[in-house]
Amino acid sequence: MWGPGELGRLRTVAVERSEILIIGGGNAGISLAARLLRDGFDDVALVAPQPVHRYKPLLNYVGAGEATMADLERPMADVVPHGCRWIRDAVDAVDPVAMTAHTRGGRTLHWSTLVVCPGLVEDWDATPGLLQAYADGWAASTYVPGSAPQVWPRLSALRSGSVVFTVPPEPASCAPTALKPLLMACDSWRRAGVLSDLDVRLVLPGAAATGLAEADRILEGRFADLGIEVLRQSRIERVDWDTHGLVLTGGRGLEDVTFAHAVPHYRAPHWVADAGLAADSSPGLADIDPETLRSRRHDSVWAIGDAADAATRPSGGGLRKQVDVLAHNLAAARKGKKLKRYDGYTVLPITVDRRKLMLDEVDRDGKASPSVPFLDPFVPRRSTWLFDRYGLPQVYWRRILRGRV
Numbered sequence: 001m002w003g004p005g006e007l008g009r010l011r012t013v014a015v016e017r018s019e020i021l022i023i024g025g026g027n028a029g030i031s032l033a034a035r036l037l038r039d040g041f042d043d044v045a046l047v048a049p050q051p052v053h054r055y056k057p058l059l060n061y062v063g064a065g066e067a068t069m070a071d072l073e074r075p076m077a078d079v080v081p082h083g084c085r086w087i088r089d090a091v092d093a094v095d096p097v098a099m100t101a102h103t104r105g106g107r108t109l110h111w112s113t114l115v116v117c118p119g120l121v122e123d124w125d126a127t128p129g130l131l132q133a134y135a136d137g138w139a140a141s142t143y144v145p146g147s148a149p150q151v152w153p154r155l156s157a158l159r160s161g162s163v164v165f166t167v168p169p170e171p172a173s174c175a176p177t178a179l180k181p182l183l184m185a186c187d188s189w190r191r192a193g194v195l196s197d198l199d200v201r202l203v204l205p206g207a208a209a210t211g212l213a214e215a216d217r218i219l220e221g222r223f224a225d226l227g228i229e230v231l232r233q234s235r236i237e238r239v240d241w242d243t244h245g246l247v248l249t250g251g252r253g254l255e256d257v258t259f260a261h262a263v264p265h266y267r268a269p270h271w272v273a274d275a276g277l278a279a280d281s282s283p284g285l286a287d288i289d290p291e292t293l294r295s296r297r298h299d300s301v302w303a304i305g306d307a308a309d310a311a312t313r314p315s316g317g318g319l320r321k322q323v324d325v326l327a328h329n330l331a332a333a334r335k336g337k338k339l340k341r342y343d344g345y346t347v348l349p350i351t352v353d354r355r356k357l358m359l360d361e362v363d364r365d366g367k368a369s370p371s372v373p374f375l376d377p378f379v380p381r382r383s384t385w386l387f388d389r390y391g392l393p394q395v396y397w398r399r400i401l402r403g404r405v
């Protein structure tokens with residue numbers, strides 16, 4: 001005899017099958033699902049818990065008073081492509097041998113092909129005290145959507161005091177774009193005549209801001225011109241949230257900080273490593289062949305986006321190419337044909353002031369890889385600023401998320 005407990009459990013372990021199961025409904029998951037349906041795949045399911053989809057690059061413009069949250073948010077139901085089965089749930093375990101995923105809501109999902117693209121999660125534990133400083137209101141960042149709307153009101157009200165910006169250590173999503181709010185704010189402070197009354201500091205995880213020689217030459221010029229003190233090979237180790245103090249690598253302390261644009265550290269969701277999909281050497285990212293995007297451990301598993309170790313800087317721009325390669329490769333694998341290769345193309349758009357931006361489009365080796373032939377991607381331009389702020393979001397909603405790029 002089944003007791004009520006067992007019956008309840010049986011009801012929640014309904015098995016669902018799909019040819020392609022995509023975990024994550026961000027830039028990667030939605031644009032891939034749309035592209036696969038366009039390419040003729042007809043059994044595509046997407047697991048995504050959130051009710052809202054965000055175009056994340058605009059978060060930095062929210063932090064500079066140049067965009068609102070409404071500009072970058074759409075209901076998830078409006079972006080899940082027609083013909084895709086949306087499973088409104090979160091995966092909490094994957095078994096690549098049994099080819100199943102388990103969800104928080106108790107479902108068991110079977111796949112023939114799995115695409116892992118859940119992005120990264122904030123690792124608040126890596127910086128004790130930071131979450132409390134966010135709650136206290138003197139720290140915020142464009143990287144944390146809930147706090148992004150607080151950034152510009154705080155920055156634009158500053159007239160004196162000490163302000164600290166950070167670029168997060170990797171893995172992080174397009175980390176050097178965290179310079180956008182800094183450089184746009186400095187430009188505004190200079191115009192308002194208050195820049196010299198502020199102590200502006202930048203904490204960088206590496207020796208230079210991007211690791212790309214041409215971009216760094218321009219950025220170093222900007223830092224010097226704006227009087228920004230750059231603290232290199234450093235990160236925030238601890239936040240004394242009640243005294244407004246930051247303790248950096250090596251023990252250096254910054255006291256009486258008026259406002260900190262402190263980006264949290266990131267990591268891949270733990271279930272990726274728990275499923276045996278991560279390399280021991282990586283910080284939990286899905287271990288893939290960076291060219292074919294296929295798991296090195298299980299042939300039925302592929303990964304793209306911020307949670308995949310594609311041996312390049314993760315970015316939305318890079319995803320355009322990854323989705324194209326992966327869509328081709330899933331069809332090719334089905335027919336036993338040759339796989340396409342991803343060259344590691346990525347983009348690190350940085351505003352050098354309030355109205356100019358350099359795109360920094362590079363391949364895996366850091367060589368310039370312009371989307372528009374002969375256009376030097378390291379030259380800051382007003383036109384690229386306008387394209388990044390106004391043009392790309394339209395391309396994103398109308399073409400990228402609909403699998404048309």
Ligand SMILES: Cc1cc2nc3c(=O)[nH]c(=O)nc-3n(C[C@H](O)[C@H](O)[C@H](O)COP(=O)(O)OP(=O)(O)OC[C@H]3O[C@@H](n4cnc5c(N)ncnc54)[C@H](O)[C@@H]3O)c2cc1C
Nearest residue numbers: 024026027028056057090091118119174305306315316317
């Ligand atoms: C502030 C900021 C500025 C940026 N600026 C730029 C820029 O200017 N140019 C550029 O090219 N790129 C930029 N990027 C990077 C770009 O936005 C990311 O590379 C891109 O969004 C990554 O897409 P993704 O789908 O891999 O991850 P995400 O966009 O993070 O999406 C992952 C999705 O998976 C879901 N998920 C998580 N866990 C689970 C689970 N267990 N089960 C099911 N679903 C799950 C999440 O809810 C989320 O919706 C920026 C990123 C940020 C944060």
